[in-house]
Amino acid sequence: GAVVSQHPSWVICKSGTSVKIECRSLDFQATTMFWYRQFPKQSLMLMATSNEGSKATYEQGVEKDKFLINHASLTLSTLTVTSAHPEDSSFYICSARGRGQGSYNEQFFGPGTRLTVL
Amino acid sequence: RKEVEQDPGPFNVPEGATVAFNCTYSNSASQSFFWYRQDCRKEPKLLMSVYSSGNEDGRFTAQLNRASQYISLLIRDSKLSDSATYLCVVNPFISSGSARQLTFGSGTQLTVLP
Numbered sequence: 001g002a003v004v005s006q007h008p009s010w011v012i013c014k015s016g017t018s019v020k021i022e023c024r025s026l027d028f029q030a031t032t033m034f035w036y037r038q039f040p041k042q043s044l045m046l047m048a049t050s051n052e053g054s055k056a057t058y059e060q061g062v063e064k065d066k067f068l069i070n071h072a073s074l075t076l077s078t079l080t081v082t083s084a085h086p087e088d089s090s091f092y093i094c095s096a097r098g099r100g101q102g103s104y105n106e107q108f109f110g111p112g113t114r115l116t117v118l
Numbered sequence: 119r120k121e122v123e124q125d126p127g128p129f130n131v132p133e134g135a136t137v138a139f140n141c142t143y144s145n146s147a148s149q150s151f152f153w154y155r156q157d158c159r160k161e162p163k164l165l166m167s168v169y170s171s172g173n174e175d176g177r178f179t180a181q182l183n184r185a186s187q188y189i190s191l192l193i194r195d196s197k198l199s200d201s202a203t204y205l206c207v208v209n210p211f212i213s214s215g216s217a218r219q220l221t222f223g224s225g226t227q228l229t230v231l232p
Contacts, residue, residue: 034219034220
């Protein structure tokens with residue numbers, strides 16, 4: 001149990017376009033989803049936290065108008081990178097926590113989406 | 119100072135060796151501690167939680183020293199398949215509601231050589 005999927009697994013796009021990444025909890029209801037970004041040889045950096053049905057909470061330095069997060073249901077959150085630029089190229093990973101899933105603080109990670117902006 | 123600091127390595131060890139990773143955290147109010155493993159170009163996966171009393175899972179032993187704000191991971195009889203990046207992860211506080219944030223260290227890279 002506790003499987004999280006992401007789609008797409010990788011995407012290449014032109015500079016200036018927008019890219020939507022989906023994160024789904026397949027077998028549990030995700031009350032909270034987290035979006036992370038990881039640059040090569042660096043740590044995962046939390047971008048934002050979203051609770052179902054409410055606005056996402058963004059970390060300092062993350063532009064909410066550029067990284068649009070929607071957590072419309074208990075099984076789906078989306079991250080849209082608007083007007084992507086080469087510096088947005090990164091590995092984007094979501095994680096989810098649900099009621100009664102795993103230990104108190106455990107998060108279940110999606111497989112990640114590798115974004116390359118040309 | 120980073121919230122969670124790890125020696126980045128890389129650690130290159132022969133098969134069968136014992137290797138230890140260390141991690142320090144800055145927030146004394148941190149409540150939960152974990153070691154995750156991340157393979158190249160993959161998502162992190164929970165290896166084990168870390169408890170004050172220390173805990174062991176097969177070849178892996180984790181220790182927590184709250185007074186020194188220090189966490190360790192010991193891998194005995196290392197296998198080729200242990201090659202990965204090991205992430206020290208801390209839950210820095212207990213917030214209200216259901217959100218539980220994790221702070222990741224930058225990871226320690228391990229390569230087990232044949």
